[in-house]
Amino acid sequence: MVFRLIIGNKNYSSWSLRAWLFLTESGLSFEEVRLPLFTDAWQQISQYSPAKRVPVLMDGDIAVWDTSAIYGYVRAQYTNAFGWPTDPRAQATARSIAAEMHSGFFGIREQLPQNIRARVPLERTTLKPSTQQEISRVEQMWAQAYQTYGGPWLFGDFSIADVVYAPVALRFVTYQIQLASEAQAFVSAIQALHSVQAWAQASAVEPEAIRFIDQLHLAVDG
Ligand SMILES: N[C@@H](CCC(=O)N[C@@H](CS)C(=O)NCC(=O)O)C(=O)O
Secondary structure, three states, X not given: OOEEEEEOOOOOOHHHHHHHHHHHHOOOOEEEEEOOOOOHHHHHHHHHOOOOOOOEEEEOOEEXXXXXXXXXXXXXXXXXXXOOOOOHHHHHHHHHXXXXXXXXXXXXXXXXXXXXXXXXXXXXXXXXHHHHHHHHHHHHHHHHHHHHHOOOEOEEEOOHHHHHHHHHHHHHHHOOOOOOHHHHHHHHHXXXXXXXHHHHHHHXXXXXXXXXXXXXXXXXXX
């Protein structure tokens, strides 16, 4: 059975990117169904998930929604899919930082929304103090992971933690956020993935634009 992955716009949907990157880097085959947000096509989301959010993984007529459920469901069937580091200490940290992303970083989500094809240089000091603190927290966790595990991925080998933070790395590229060297090294590692490059190329040619995201920083700067 080939999975189907229901995603939103590649340019704007960070949760879609996570599920897609997880399946792609795990070498699993799947069909993509793209439902761009705020379009008529988006209405089809209710056929797939009562939560009406992307991503949704369809395994035949079984629906799995929410990225963390998707990682767990796929891993239960395909043990070769990327998972967590095996060392208990590394695994504890990897799971914890993934959970931090899943349930937090609302300032980064609000002020630095995913917009892969845009380049909007921003000074960190112009952001809300809470957003600045969140960027510092991300920078610190990436630096600590690199110092402890040596890179190029957060826990040495590629894991779900890298999938979870890939869209954050790409936001820092969009908004040209100046980062300490270890954090910048992680951003570069994410950008170098062929899968991420393919996603970014597809984002660049998507016809749909979400104006409130594209214009966000016109409001901040102006
Ligand atoms: N916690 C969810 C978040 C999913 C989510 O918020 N997806 C956004 C797109 S990136 C969405 O579907 N938004 C549409 C809406 O809220 O109507 C996950 O891990 O999948």
